[in-house]
């Protein structure tokens with residue numbers, strides 16, 4: 001389990017990387033104990049069954065002249081091999097059921113977070129607060145392409161981790177924008193499918209502050225391995241301060257957006273921002289050099305969209321293209337980010353059209369098309 005071996009390596013402990021993690025919540029400890037209990041029961045059953053078999057084969061073999069016993073329709077034997085497994089199964093089911101019931105009981109949470117999977121990133125929304133953001137893979141492409149040495153958290157790092165408080169019950173509502181994903185953090189013993197059109201519940205109460213890493217655990221397409229989960233657990237007071245800062249940052253961003261609407265961004269700043277947005281949101285499909293993947297994702301260099309009518313270009317970025325993997329980015333990106341990425345796509349890779357698209361153009365487009 002990659003996530004554990006990474007964590008163990010950084011904390012100096014050396015728990016076996018072959019076993020389940022004990023994790024950092026009461027539930028994960030319960031799950032671990034359950035796993036060990038059942039493992040030991042299986043070991044005992046294995047030893048008894050193979051022991052009896054070996055004993056029978058060695059001491060009752062034909063060459064010793066032993067005659068086969070006949071206990072057909074023996075009531076005693078039949079009752080024994082019905083009752084004994086039944087008792088073992090009940091013995092396993094009682095603790096397992098009680099843990100499962102605890103895991104499913106997301107009631108009386110202190111905080112609710114809507115977790116939305118999409119190809120190929122996670123979106124987090126703090127339901128009771130005006131805070132939401134996307135969490136994207138931050139491993140540099142150069143590491144993925146084997147040009148740079150891979151970091152310790154290779155493919156398990158994001159630009160903006162989910163932040164939760166310790167010692168408080170956090171409820172997760174899982175859903176998806178497109179296909180089935182699964183939000184998995186081994187240290188919390190939380191692994192829950194995120195299904196489009198459904199909401200699944202899970203919860204956690206983390207005992208120790210720290211950074212916990214996980215992955216999407218449901219094969220969800222080309223970049224399934226590139227949508228990690230990173231959760232930072234902060235002490236409650238620190239968490240409250242973080243949340244307050246996020247709320248203020250959001251207000252500041254709205255003010256900045258209003259300011260940008262009233263002015264023109266310079267071509268250089270559009271291109272710089274555009275390159276950043278392109279790398280984070282577009283390059284996974286259209287590739288960093290804009291060439292796309294032939295037959296799968298269209299190339300952008302010299303394409304009808306990037307060289308044609310600006311309005312159509314804005315339209316496809318804002319609204320996406322139905323029936324394809326092209327998502328609608330209106331809600332994922334700010335007006336300035338959309339303006340920048342459209343500008344970038346029309347001028348990068350030697351196209352130099354000179355077109356520059358401003359945040360207010362995007363604002364007008366969205367509001368005139370009745371969105």
Ligand SMILES: [Cu+2]
Pocket residue numbers: 117180181182216217218219220224227
């Ligand atoms: Cu996924």
